[in-house]
Amino acid sequence: MDGLKGDSIASALHAQGIKTLTKSLRYDLPRGFFCGIGKCSSCLMRVNGIPNIRTCIAPLLEGVKVEIQDKLPDIPDAKFQSKPKKIVSVDILVVGAGPAGLSAAIEAAKQGTKVLIADENLQIGGQLIKQTHKFFGSKYEKAGTRGIQIAVDLEKELKELEKSGNIDLMLNSTVIGCYEGKKGKHKFAIIKRKNYDSILYEVESRTVVIATGAMENMLLFTGNDLPGVYGAGAVQTLMNVFGVKPGNKVIMVGAGNVGLIVSYQLLQAGIIVDRVVEAAPIIGGYHVHAAKLRRYGVPILTSHSIIEAYGKDKVEGVVIVKLDKNWQPIKGSKEKVACDTVCLAVGLTPSTRLLYQFGVNMEFVPEAGGFVALHDDSMQTTVKGVFVAGDSSGIEEASTAMVEGKIAGVSASLLLGFNKNAKDLKKQYKKELDRLRAGPFGEKPRIAKRKIDKLLEKKNA
Amino acid sequence: MKSKADVVIIGGGISGCGLAYNLARRGVDVLVFEKNYLTSGATGACGAGIRQQWSTYENAELAIASVKIFEKLSNELGEDIEFRQGGYLVAIHDRKEMKQAIKNVEMQRTLGLQVEILDSEGINDIVPILDVKGMKAIGATFCPTDGHANPFKTTFAYANAAKRFGANIYTHTKVTSIKKDKKRITGVITDKGSVKTEIVVNAAGIWSKDIAEIVGVNTPNIPIRKEIIATERFKPMFEAMVISFKDGIYFSQQKEGQIIGGIPSPEQKPGYKTIPTISFMQHMASTLIRYAPVLKHINLLRHWTGFYDVTPDSRPILGETKNLKGFIHCHGFSGHGFMISPMVSKLLSDFIVDGKTSEVLNNLNIDRFKDKKIEHEMSTVG
Numbered sequence: 129m130d131g132l133k134g135d136s137i138a139s140a141l142h143a144q145g146i147k148t149l150t151k152s153l154r155y156d157l158p159r160g161f162f163c164g165i166g167k168c169s170s171c172l173m174r175v176n177g178i179p180n181i182r183t184c185i186a187p188l189l190e191g192v193k194v195e196i197q198d199k200l201p202d203i204p205d206a207k208f209q210s211k212p213k214k215i216v217s218v219d220i221l222v223v224g225a226g227p228a229g230l231s232a233a234i235e236a237a238k239q240g241t242k243v244l245i246a247d248e249n250l251q252i253g254g255q256l257i258k259q260t261h262k263f264f265g266s267k268y269e270k271a272g273t274r275g276i277q278i279a280v281d282l283e284k285e286l287k288e289l290e291k292s293g294n295i296d297l298m299l300n301s302t303v304i305g306c307y308e309g310k311k312g313k314h315k316f317a318i319i320k321r322k323n324y325d326s327i328l329y330e331v332e333s334r335t336v337v338i339a340t341g342a343m344e345n346m347l348l349f350t351g352n353d354l355p356g357v358y359g360a361g362a363v364q365t366l367m368n369v370f371g372v373k374p375g376n377k378v379i380m381v382g383a384g385n386v387g388l389i390v391s392y393q394l395l396q397a398g399i400i401v402d403r404v405v406e407a408a409p410i411i412g413g414y415h416v417h418a419a420k421l422r423r424y425g426v427p428i429l430t431s432h433s434i435i436e437a438y439g440k441d442k443v444e445g446v447v448i449v450k451l452d453k454n455w456q457p458i459k460g461s462k463e464k465v466a467c468d469t470v471c472l473a474v475g476l477t478p479s480t481r482l483l484y485q486f487g488v489n490m491e492f493v494p495e496a497g498g499f500v501a502l503h504d505d506s507m508q509t510t511v512k513g514v515f516v517a518g519d520s521s522g523i524e525e526a527s528t529a530m531v532e533g534k535i536a537g538v539s540a541s542l543l544l545g546f547n548k549n550a551k552d553l554k555k556q557y558k559k560e561l562d563r564l565r566a567g568p569f570g571e572k573p574r575i576a577k578r579k580i581d582k583l584l585e586k587k588n589a
Numbered sequence: 590m591k592s593k594a595d596v597v598i599i600g601g602g603i604s605g606c607g608l609a610y611n612l613a614r615r616g617v618d619v620l621v622f623e624k625n626y627l628t629s630g631a632t633g634a635c636g637a638g639i640r641q642q643w644s645t646y647e648n649a650e651l652a653i654a655s656v657k658i659f660e661k662l663s664n665e666l667g668e669d670i671e672f673r674q675g676g677y678l679v680a681i682h683d684r685k686e687m688k689q690a691i692k693n694v695e696m697q698r699t700l701g702l703q704v705e706i707l708d709s710e711g712i713n714d715i716v717p718i719l720d721v722k723g724m725k726a727i728g729a730t731f732c733p734t735d736g737h738a739n740p741f742k743t744t745f746a747y748a749n750a751a752k753r754f755g756a757n758i759y760t761h762t763k764v765t766s767i768k769k770d771k772k773r774i775t776g777v778i779t780d781k782g783s784v785k786t787e788i789v790v791n792a793a794g795i796w797s798k799d800i801a802e803i804v805g806v807n808t809p810n811i812p813i814r815k816e817i818i819a820t821e822r823f824k825p826m827f828e829a830m831v832i833s834f835k836d837g838i839y840f841s842q843q844k845e846g847q848i849i850g851g852i853p854s855p856e857q858k859p860g861y862k863t864i865p866t867i868s869f870m871q872h873m874a875s876t877l878i879r880y881a882p883v884l885k886h887i888n889l890l891r892h893w894t895g896f897y898d899v900t901p902d903s904r905p906i907l908g909e910t911k912n913l914k915g916f917i918h919c920h921g922f923s924g925h926g927f928m929i930s931p932m933v934s935k936l937l938s939d940f941i942v943d944g945k946t947s948e949v950l951n952n953l954n955i956d957r958f959k960d961k962k963i964e965h966e967m968s969t970v971g
Contacts, residue, residue: 179821198824200823200824201822201824202824203824203884204886204887205886213871305867307864307865307866308862308865308866317867330867487863487864
């Protein structure tokens with residue numbers, strides 16, 4: 129198998145036109161990846177004899193043997209997982225090295241705490257590493273800077289602090305669970321992968337910041353599991369991280385900022401964006417992004433949705449339908465459109481599984497993207513020492529995620545008694561957060577956070 | 590909410606729903622209160638095994654009769670409860686255990702159970718992946734009609750059938766008080782309203798102690814956190830559940846390919862905590878690998894906790910309270926409530942409807958703990 133340095137197994141396969149990575153368990157249908165960031169598990173393959181490897185985040189290494197696995201595989205004969213566990217103790221564990229987690233880790237380390245930051249990807253930066261567009265928002269929070277550059281800046285800052293010994297970074301490592309700790313401490317199991325081998329770490333920490341981000345939403349329609357149906361983020365990952373074209377002709381579903389920005393990036397990569405369909409009667413994203421698409425002549429159809437993707441083993445086309453004011457399909461409005469890629473930009477759901485394990489109070493807040501942990505303005509949940517930041521605390525922007533991360537980092541440090549002007553910093557960051565949420569596009573998160581405040585009040589009453 | 594009922598059952602697990610079905614089909618006006626959702630307690634967290642190989646007569650009798658019901662239950666309830674009989678292989682590690690096993694098998698055979706004693710070589714005929722030396726076994730007992738069923742599907746099948754016979758099931762409804770006059774039950778109060786009744790069945794699992802306290806009845810039960818792991822799916826390798834009373838381990842491979850099992854946790858202590866322990870995971874993994882070394886190359890996928898509602902003799906507490914007419918115990922199942930629930934709910938419904946009692950019900954009355962000597966169930970795992 130050919131590929132470039134830095135490829136994942138799945139990206140190298142895509143570059144060669146191989147989109148079917150596995151088969152569905154019950155009906156034997158072809159499956160390709162949907163999320164591209166290790167969350168959807170529809171890219172499991174047998175790698176060097178080891179089954180169930182997530183090929184979208186597994187590095188492509190020299191001489192690797194990759195096979196489509198049987199639905200119920202044989203037990204592997206490979207030698208792995210034979211190493212003794214390692215025990216680590218830190219002040220703060222940060223789960224997730226995206227904008228929120230990195231900001232939290234940097235802020236906490238600056239306060240003098242000993243921080244461990246773990247992320248299951250091969251690079252730090254979370255979703256920033258595929259965001260080639262310039263950020264909006266406040267000049268304090270990197271407005272005008274491209275996401276990829278922000279990731280580089282944060283990494284630089286992190287590396288400086290790593291030298292001081294206050295931060296340890298574990299990449300290609302998954303926090304698989306939290307467990308009962310002793311004396312008020314939290315205990316975690318982390319699997320650190322090396323090549324396709326792995327080592328178990330038992331980590332004890334006094335506080336933890338959960339900055340695990342979010343997962344892309346799937347949409348219900350016939351054929352939504354065909355290879356060629358991707359989350360918008362997965363398409364961005366393929367194009368902007370690995371330099372691989374996801375297809376030649378794309379239908380984009382969703383005209384929020386993600387749908388608009390990714391459509392534009394697809395055009396820049398020389399891929400045809402046939403149209404953008406949006407179920408809502410208005411375009412959800414910024415006018416400036418929509419205008420860019422219009423200039424290219426890409427139609428943005430509001431009150432339209434997808435009801436089917438068809439094709440034998442991969443997407444060959446879709447059926448689009450017009451919706452009435454009650455969001456119901458209008459009879460006779462079906463239109464068949466040939467394409468090889470469907471891109472879903474229909475929102476995100478917070479990744480909250482670790483939070484559930486702690487037993488923190490979770491509540492359904494639609495404006496936050498689903499179930500989220502109740503948290504106070506220090507980003508602390510209802511379990512002492514457990515903080516949240518970024519999309520895992522409610523879907524928002526990378527810019528607010530960074531500020532939330534800073535607040536969580538400073539607050540966690542304060543709780544442990546580290547205080548280098550921390551209280552003033554916290555105040556400053558809170559102001560910054562309010563400023564970022566002030567505009568009309570901050571309405572949804574404003575509502576979400578207000579609801580969370582109220583639910584927390586009710587719980588404490 | 591209804592204002593009165595013949596019987597109120599507290600607890601929407603397998604015991605409560607099974608009893609609701611057995612009562613409703615006999616025309617009893619029955620009502621179930623569950624403070625959370627159906628199967629939200631021990632039922633939904635259990636290992637799902639169904640074993641008839643017990644050391645005490647009462648447990649063996651209940652389990653054997655239950656298997657006969659399980660065999661026809663999908664048909665009876667009109668829903669597939671995924672009952673399968675792959676057998677249970679019980680490891681024997683030393684002479685003392687062999688002596689006990691011979692005694693158990695003798696008793697079980699008098700109850701009509703088909704069960705055999707294997708030597709160490711016979712073990713691999715049943716489960717080829719076992720390392721007989723690693724598990725330090727000198728033999729095993731094997732009963733081919735033991736097996737497992739899906740606890741969620743079984744509970745919901747019971748609940749749905751009960752509703753078809755007119756039972757009312759209220760979930761997310763918490764019992765806050767129980768009304769009584771001097772010597773009998775008169776009603777139940779919940780956070781959603783109250784209901785008049787003369788019979789209350791306490792099937793509240795680890796919370797049964799709190800329910801009993803409301804009416805001033807003490808129970809000796811202790812809640813103990815238990816843990817289970819599940820692995821990735823693999824090709825079917827064995828059908829039997831493998832257990833050891835000495836090591837406390839049990840594990841089996843489900844039809845879908847994953848291996849599910851448990852073992853007493855090194856940090857096991859009474860209480861209501863639900864967070865899992867890392868020491869369990871490691872103890873379970875290392876013991877599992879000692880039993881079946883080929884499993885060392887597979888990943889754990891899930892790890893969860895549940896509870897055993899444990900009594901001093903590891904046998905359930907069933908039947909009416911002597912000084913309080915209409916207050917009926919149905920708890921203390923000590924980790925094996927699911928597998929004996931079909932017969933338990935049948936016996937209790939016979940008692941409630943016909944006043945009919947039985948040797949098993951009499952022997953498992955709460956008053957047995959007043960005696961100095963109680964017979965202990967020896968054959969427990971997890």
